Amino acid sequence: TQLLEQSPQFLSIQEGENLTVYCNSSSVFSSLQWYRQEPGEGPVLLVTVVTGGEVKKLKRLTFQFGDARKDSSLHITAAQPGDTGLYLCAVSTDSWGKLQFGAGTQVVVTP
Amino acid sequence: DAGVTQSPTHLIKTRGQQVTLRCSPKSGHDTVSWYQQALGQGPQFIFQYYEEEERQRGNFPDRFSGHQFPNYSSELNVNALLLGDSALYLCASSFLNTEAFFGQGTRLTVV
Numbered sequence: 001t002q003l004l005e006q007s008p009q010f011l012s013i014q015e016g017e018n019l020t021v022y023c024n025s026s027s028v029f030s031s032l033q034w035y036r037q038e039p040g041e042g043p044v045l046l047v048t049v050v051t052g053g054e055v056k057k058l059k060r061l062t063f064q065f066g067d068a069r070k071d072s073s074l075h076i077t078a079a080q081p082g083d084t085g086l087y088l089c090a091v092s093t094d095s096w097g098k099l100q101f102g103a104g105t106q107v108v109v110t111p
Numbered sequence: 112d113a114g115v116t117q118s119p120t121h122l123i124k125t126r127g128q129q130v131t132l133r134c135s136p137k138s139g140h141d142t143v144s145w146y147q148q149a150l151g152q153g154p155q156f157i158f159q160y161y162e163e164e165e166r167q168r169g170n171f172p173d174r175f176s177g178h179q180f181p182n183y184s185s186e187l188n189v190n191a192l193l194l195g196d197s198a199l200y201l202c203a204s205s206f207l208n209t210e211a212f213f214g215q216g217t218r219l220t221v222v
Binding site: 004006045092095098106 | 115142144146151152153155156159161166167169183201203205208210212213214215216
């Protein structure tokens with residue numbers, strides 16, 4: 001069983017549409033991170049959420065951490081082709097920074 | 112700052128062979144972690160090096176070994192390659208458990 005379950009696995013939308021991807025767990029976390037990975041590249045950190053109920057915005061991306069700190073969502077408004085990529089959520093499971101990732105949501109935005 | 116650099120970018124090996132992958136961390140970083148990312152999956156933690164020692168290890172067999180040099184660069188060695196070892200191998204560097212930066216990865220194909 002995966003510690004972090006991401007849904008959906010794959011999302012294909014047209015430019016200008018909105019989308020939401022989810023990251024769920026039965027465990028409670030002190031923080032959760034979202035990464036974007038483009039083909040041929042390593043993951044790049046987008047945001048870290050720390051407080052239950054926290055909402056963070058990064059341009060057209062809105063990240064929310066669940067009140068119970070077990071789940072998180074990423075909402076993209078007016079998606080653009082540049083938003084195409086694999087979106088990964090991850091948690092640090094120890095004090096040395098070991099990361100555990102979900103399987104990711106592959107997002108494809110077509111013009 | 113060159114960021115995290117990995118070499119080679121692509122590699123094809125035959126079953127049973129051995130492979131060495133290399134990673135140069137971001138300037139100022141002293142901790143190197145290695146991850147394996149199979150197609151369609153999130154990265155899986157292999158091990159982490161700090162002060163030239165393996166500090167922690169994920170659920171990978173002893174065929175996977177590593178090394179960290181005095182300049183903080185690192186190598187990942189895999190012996191007796193299996194078809195299932197085909198994956199993207201990612202190196203991440205960090206300092207004092209701050210944000211981890213990932214390299215672009217080495218795509219290993221075992222035939």
